[in-house]
Amino acid sequence: MAQLTRRTTALQKTLSAAILSTRHLSTSPITVETSVPFTAHNIDPPSRSVETTPQELLTFYRDMALMRRMEIAADSLYKSKLIRGFCHLYDGQEAVAVGMEAAITKKDCIITAYRDHCIFLGRGGTLLEAFAELMGRKDGCSKGKGGSMHFYKKEGGFYGGHGIVGAQIPLGCGLAFAQKYSKDENVTFAMYGDGAANQGQLFEALNMAALWDLPAILVCENNHYGMGTAEWRAAKSPAYYKRGDYVPGLKVDGMDAFAVKQACKFAKEHALKNGPIILEMDTYRYHGHSMSDPGSTYRTRDEISGVRQERDPIERIRKLILSHDLATEKELKDTEKEVRKEVDEAIAKAKESPLPDPSELFTNVYVKGYGVELNKSLLELDLTNLSRFSVEQSLVLFSNIKLTLLVIDCISQSFGADRKELRAVLP
């Protein structure tokens, strides 16, 4: 349903609602055909005809436009050095995130690798949390301590955000194990790329998922390149939906949000009754592997622009909306402007968010126990003697220490590394 649009403020009446109220079309069902029929392995594929509503179409459009805008904004932020380290962008693949969300609930779990910004948004994450986390600020979803690859939203059923290629697949099967153990009647979508599809631990986890009938759905987002290596150079068999052998699989056009929605709905029903299933989403990323990869040394610009012209997911939805007369060109353009404004506002707010407090260096290492205390001799500082202490002597700040305000400028960044300055506290 309308997860992202629901979050817009009351003041900001969405154009989709405005459009629909004038056209009184919001609930009448529409049937769309997926771009291509599904290819199936060891299972009967679902139908190509997908039921939808005008509301859903407009929501898909808006949500994907928001995701696209967010990723492009992240690109600029990275180039202006506000985002550091790794930044893996998802533009081009939005249909997978949006179509999946439309088929499931927040009680179902999603786990993915490092290309996680848009999935985070789909699971209920806000733009502010995303941008603040990318810039390492304390209003980020992981309070600035995770970074681009470690977004989480547990209450939305999003378990990250993982940097080690392939590790998320056994973790996802573990989530499914726990769902079955707790008799929850929900499923887990463990997402991975064509590069990760060759990982051994995938097959280890898949074997156990099949043995124990876990409600696990393995979703291969096949964007045809594992970093700089094309799929034909990395995999003897690029039919990733068949790799499960005894586990059924479905190949889906990942640029078609309705095909994704249909496949995920089908997979959820299957997994709850029969155990694991593999979905291969045929998709494409416009950016390189990450911001340090131009993305054009191993593929041609013609290929990239070709996909953009023929298969762009947002274009597809736009054409559907226009052909079903659900909105005018101008209204869709206005939606895009609105989305752009929303993103710009979130970035401005995120830029104002401060860096995490230095004391956060040592929090959350454990759930239970073991913080640090100040070096005792520094704790007993006499304020009048403050001038005696050089700036090399650094302090860990606690909220209940009044010295905080005075010495905040004297903090040298080396105190985490200087063992003489710290004492670990035992419970």
Next chain:
Amino acid sequence: MWGIIRQRAACKGNHALNLEQGIRAIALRAFSSSAKQMTVRDALNSALDEEMSADPKVFIMGEEVGEYQGAYKISKGLLDKYGPDRVVDTPITEAGFAGIGVGAAYYGLRPVIEFMTFNFSMQAIDHIINSAAKSNYMSAGQISVPIVFRGPNGAAAGVGAQHSQCYAAWYGAIPGLKVLAPYSSEDARGLLKAAIRDPDPVVFLENELLYGESFPISDEVLDSSFSLPIGKAKIEREGKDVTITAFSKMVGYALQAADILAKEGINAEVINLRTIRPLDRSTINSSVRKTNRLVTVEEGFPQHGVGAEICATVVEDSFEYLDAPVERIAGADVPMPYAANLERMAVPQVEDIVRAAKRACYRSR
């Protein structure tokens, strides 16, 4: 009676246990004083049983934990009692089932993942460290991982280089993990219960050769609510001349060494570390400040070992109190050989500890 002895001999696992030892075990049990005796194996089994009974979220997963009753019989009887949903036999796929365990912990269950030995944990070490230890920090507290990884660690008898490594130092280096190393049955019960109840990922390093050993055990320890605090070492033997730190099997060796040293007028204090991470630096330092001399004992490789960390912490905090250089007894810096004489030389023996303590007291030769 012979039937009981043979049964006892059989259930002590893979070692060829002769009848004589079986008789001795019975004799000890039958004729010992009022203090009860319990093997480490039974201590671990009872701890698992009680924690599984107390919390339905606790489950065991690993190779041979169910129908085989446990490779070392630690999970004996648990499949019958709790069923295959809670005592899960896995294929031989450590990376896979360790990852599945961590994923289940993300969701809120409390897995106890058994590695047949910690040597095989290297197949799954990415999940232990990157998926389990670091998650609470990377997610700023959103994703906690209440998991226990347990199994035998360190050298056994004649199992060769690939099956004898000690992982205390490797796992002890990782912020986000808690690493425990029990010695006695009391340690085994108390620390395993604490580990299962703990909301953080715990690496629980047992010792295969200790499984069959019996220790006296009090009624307090047998109580189902008993547990030991994580991060507190135990002073097994008070002394004033030299501090000897050890963990797991080496605690027994250190105590034997202390007896020998006592006959020569050296009164050794033996510290059973119990927890490798977080290391009980205050107990170690207080002891060194009292005795002024330190010998660290461990089975693992010497470079970057637990002893190296203890030495560094004592030098950082109690340098002025040291009267002699810190002595370090560790396993030999070689892969574990198979031949019995070489193996004996590769692992610390009681005489090594005695010699080192005497050196620390400037009493050698």
